[in-house]
Amino acid sequence: MVRQGSRLADIGTDHAYLTASLILDGTVKSAIAADLRKGPLENAEATVISYGIADKVELRLSDGLTAILPEEADDIVIAGMGGILISEILGAAPWVKNEKYKLILQPQSHDEVLREWLWNNGFEITQEDACFDDGKAYICMSAAYTGVSSSHSEAEILLGGFADKTDEASSAFVERKLHRVRVRLDALKKSDAENDEIQVLQNIIDEVNR
Ligand SMILES: C[S@@+](CC[C@H](N)C(=O)[O-])C[C@H]1O[C@@H](n2cnc3c(N)ncnc32)[C@H](O)[C@@H]1O
Structure with missing residues (x-):
């Protein structure tokens, strides 16, 4: 670069x-x-x-x-x-x-x-x-x-330009970051806590799956 x-x-x-x-x-x-x-x-x-x-x-x-x-x-x-x-x-x-x-x-x-x-x-x-x-x-x-x-969505901030890339290293990076989001989201949901973070994390997953 x-x-x-x-x-x-x-x-x-x-x-x-x-x-x-x-x-x-x-x-x-x-x-x-x-x-x-x-x-x-x-x-x-x-x-x-x-x-x-x-x-x-x-x-x-x-x-x-x-x-x-x-x-x-x-x-x-x-x-x-x-x-x-x-x-x-x-x-x-x-x-x-x-x-x-x-x-x-x-x-x-x-x-x-x-x-x-x-x-x-x-x-x-x-x-x-x-x-x-x-x-x-x-x-x-x-x-x-x-x-x-x-201004950018939470998913764009998290994944940057990698969301649209298909090479192996970019895909591995995206998968690692999304894995962390899913683990955190599961833990928060299980804790029953009222938490704004749940909505933010859910928005990321929804946006990526769209
Ligand atoms: C892990 S090394 C990275 C070395 C090299 N840039 C690379 O990517 O391979 C991080 C280096 O940043 C230096 N560093 C940490 N904070 C710094 C700062 N505020 N200003 C300048 N150098 C800093 C550390 O002393 C260390 O040498």
């Missing part, structure tokens, strides 16, 4: 494997590989030295995007964190609300929180893809600012 020739900011880079891969295959010319902690940045340093790309990668201590200047990057990757933390990092950097940036976001959990945050804050989700790693389906999305907020 990273654009050819862009300047990359890889936030939460850890070993900088993604940064290294994008430099080595020629996708990006330069990168800032940033992390909150020194330990991961030392891992990143070892990676860029071992691949001989230290002149193209700047390592930077940064809490989210706080140490990145708006003019330093075109494409911003935030991968391998929860969707809540990714939303918080974006919310703390209002300068990303500009159509020139491409956000590439890879939430490990709470992707529905991230989708809702993006849609509420004037971003369009431009692509969503899933793939398998070690038998588990992972997702990635790209987004760009349009300035137009949009």
